[in-house]
Amino acid sequence: MRRRDFLRTGTLILCGTVGSSLPDSLLQEFFYYAWSWEKWRAITGATPQKYHSDQIGKRELVDLLNRGGGRISTPQEWIARREEIKHLLLQVMGNFPSLTTMLNPRIVEEKEFESFTRRKVLYTSEPGDEIPAYLFLPKDGIKKHPAVLCPHQTNPYGKREAAGIDGNPSMALAPRLAQRGYVVLAPDEICFGERHNPLLGHYGEAIAFYRKHKEWSVAGKMIWDKSRAIDYLWTLDEVDPQRIGAIGHSHGAYGSLHAAAFDDRIRVVAASCGFTTFRADGNTFRWSHATPLLPKLGFYLGGREMTWETFQQFKLAEVDQVPFDWHHILALIAPRPLFLSVALDDEVFPHGESVREEVLPRLESVYELYRSAEKLEAHFFRGGHSFPDEAQQRAFAWLDRWLKGQQR
Numbered sequence: 001m002r003r004r005d006f007l008r009t010g011t012l013i014l015c016g017t018v019g020s021s022l023p024d025s026l027l028q029e030f031f032y033y034a035w036s037w038e039k040w041r042a043i044t045g046a047t048p049q050k051y052h053s054d055q056i057g058k059r060e061l062v063d064l065l066n067r068g069g070g071r072i073s074t075p076q077e078w079i080a081r082r083e084e085i086k087h088l089l090l091q092v093m094g095n096f097p098s099l100t101t102m103l104n105p106r107i108v109e110e111k112e113f114e115s116f117t118r119r120k121v122l123y124t125s126e127p128g129d130e131i132p133a134y135l136f137l138p139k140d141g142i143k144k145h146p147a148v149l150c151p152h153q154t155n156p157y158g159k160r161e162a163a164g165i166d167g168n169p170s171m172a173l174a175p176r177l178a179q180r181g182y183v184v185l186a187p188d189e190i191c192f193g194e195r196h197n198p199l200l201g202h203y204g205e206a207i208a209f210y211r212k213h214k215e216w217s218v219a220g221k222m223i224w225d226k227s228r229a230i231d232y233l234w235t236l237d238e239v240d241p242q243r244i245g246a247i248g249h250s251h252g253a254y255g256s257l258h259a260a261a262f263d264d265r266i267r268v269v270a271a272s273c274g275f276t277t278f279r280a281d282g283n284t285f286r287w288s289h290a291t292p293l294l295p296k297l298g299f300y301l302g303g304r305e306m307t308w309e310t311f312q313q314f315k316l317a318e319v320d321q322v323p324f325d326w327h328h329i330l331a332l333i334a335p336r337p338l339f340l341s342v343a344l345d346d347e348v349f350p351h352g353e354s355v356r357e358e359v360l361p362r363l364e365s366v367y368e369l370y371r372s373a374e375k376l377e378a379h380f381f382r383g384g385h386s387f388p389d390e391a392q393q394r395a396f397a398w399l400d401r402w403l404k405g406q407q408r
Contacts, residue, residue: 033201037289037298043207044214048299053088053323059279061358064331065365075335075370085328086262092296092324094216096224101127105232108132115139116178118163125228132194133187133229134163136178137238146243146403147183147233149226149259149266150174151252158193162186162252170387173247180396181404183239185229189255190221191292206292219258219293226259230266242267243403247395249273249387250348261332268402269333270395272341272387273349278322280354282315297322312350326355327362334363335370339398340378341391348385356380375402 040046055062065072067081101124109120119135138145150162150173157167163186164172174186188195191205200207206218213221226246234241245268246256253274260266278284278297285306288298300318330338344352360378367376379394387395 031201032203033199034204034207035200035202035292037292037295039207040210040292040295041298043210044295046296049091049296051088051091051323055325055328056321056323059320061277061279061325061327061362063365064327064362065369072369078366078369082332085324085332088324089261089329089332090220092217092294093220093223094213096220096227097126100228100231103228103232103235104130105235113175116175118175118178121232123228123232125225131187131225131228132159133185133232134159134174136163136174136182136184136186138178138181138183140181142181143238144240145181145183145238146245146399147185147236147239148177148399148403149229149233149244149246149256150177150184150186151189151226151246151248151255152186152192153248153250153252154192156192156196156198158188158196159186160193170389171249173249173392176392177247177396177399180400182399183233183236185233187225187229189251190218190225203292210292210295217294217296218291222255222293223259223262226255226266227263230263234265241265245269245399245403247271247399250385257329257333260336260338261329264336266336268337268339268399270339270341270398272391272395273343273346273385274340275326275355276346276349276351277325277327277354277358278319279325280351280358281312281319281349283311283319284322285311285314327359330359330363331366334366335372335375337375337398337402338363338377339395341387341395342378342380343383343385344380345382346385352380 072078072081103123105123107119107121111118116139117137121133121135122130125131152158152162153171155161155167161167161171162174164175174184177184191203230244233239233244244265246260246266247270248256249272253271256269257271257274260269284297284300287294290308300322302316302318304314306314342352342355346352363376367373379391
């Protein structure tokens with residue numbers, strides 16, 4: 001997706017890891033004071049929609065290459081199928097803004113390190129919505145660098161954790177990538193970091209967002225914000241615009257995957273512990289109620305009363321009516337390089353085996369259509385909801401392979 005045609009087309013763990021050692025002043029941000037699905041519905045007046053999809057009513061993930069009783073056998077035929085999937089996803093996510101605004105980028109802070117310069121920058125996503133981010137510029141004498149978008153996981157520190165300033169040191173991906181020769185941009189996501197008011201509680205800002213954007217979704221907003229991040233990277237003399245990737249864990253992982261599905265300027269993705277299929281998960285509570293990411297999926301919960309302590313006990317028949325699943329989203333990335341690190345014992349996104357047994361085979365058929373099987377790779381491990389060193393090194397090597405041409 002080019003920049004302009006983009007416009008047309010029992011736990012406190014929330015899709016991420018929150019350490020129990022957080023001080024009370026930070027932990028309170030993970031309670032719900034403002035956000036609720038019921039408030040979203042009252043604000044938007046949303047009602048259940050009818051969708052057209054061959055996935056509706058099926059527990060097993062459909063074969064994406066079956067279309068209208070026939071079999072897709074060429075990349076040209078896949079293009080039409082791909083557009084159908086995009087249209088379906090946008091019915092749930094909401095359409096993107098019809099107009100862009102000026103980026104108005106500026107540097108507000110700069111700090112020198114031995115191997116890179118770190119800047120704090122601001123750029124505009126929408127009118128009245130400035131995104132703070134940390135930009136890392138390698139000091140290696142190279143004129144043009146590959147660049148990596150590095151969104152953070154679910155945590156109150158936002159970009160500061162990805163930048164290695166606060167939070168879990170193992171999640172400080174940005175400085176490690178800068179040391180490997182990448183220009184890195186680590187922004188605050190909506191509802192996190194400097195884009196969060198702790199008095200509103202966890203995801204409290206989503207209420208104001210939905211008052212302004214009744215037909216959109218926070219997941220769609222995150223995609224848009226990442227497209228603006230790439231717009232910003234394109235303005236930098238230090239960046240080769242043809243070599244931009246994305247990497248993230250948990251919240252940063254599914255955010256990167258969503259963005260790459262809709263913006264083909266992201267040439268390669270490495271994602272850690274970012275999802276499990278809706279059908280293997282058993283319901284959509286985490287996406288529609290515990291978070292405001294895709295609230296339209298809340299209509300598939302069958303009216304059951306669930307909490308974070310109980311929702312994983314419910315396997316609802318209604319989930320089979322969700323018109324798409326994660327293989328639809330990931331297939332939009334093909335044939336660009338995609339690396340998935342998946343924990344088979346993930347306590348946040350359980351049933352990781354569904355990725356290996358159901359998602360990958362259906363993705364492989366799409367990549368094989370392009371004769372690009374080598375551009376799809378998955379790493380499975382046991383170690384819970386984490387991005388351990390071995391997985392990180394595999395992910396970094398994946399970025400090196402496709403953004404630096406370092407073949408293994």
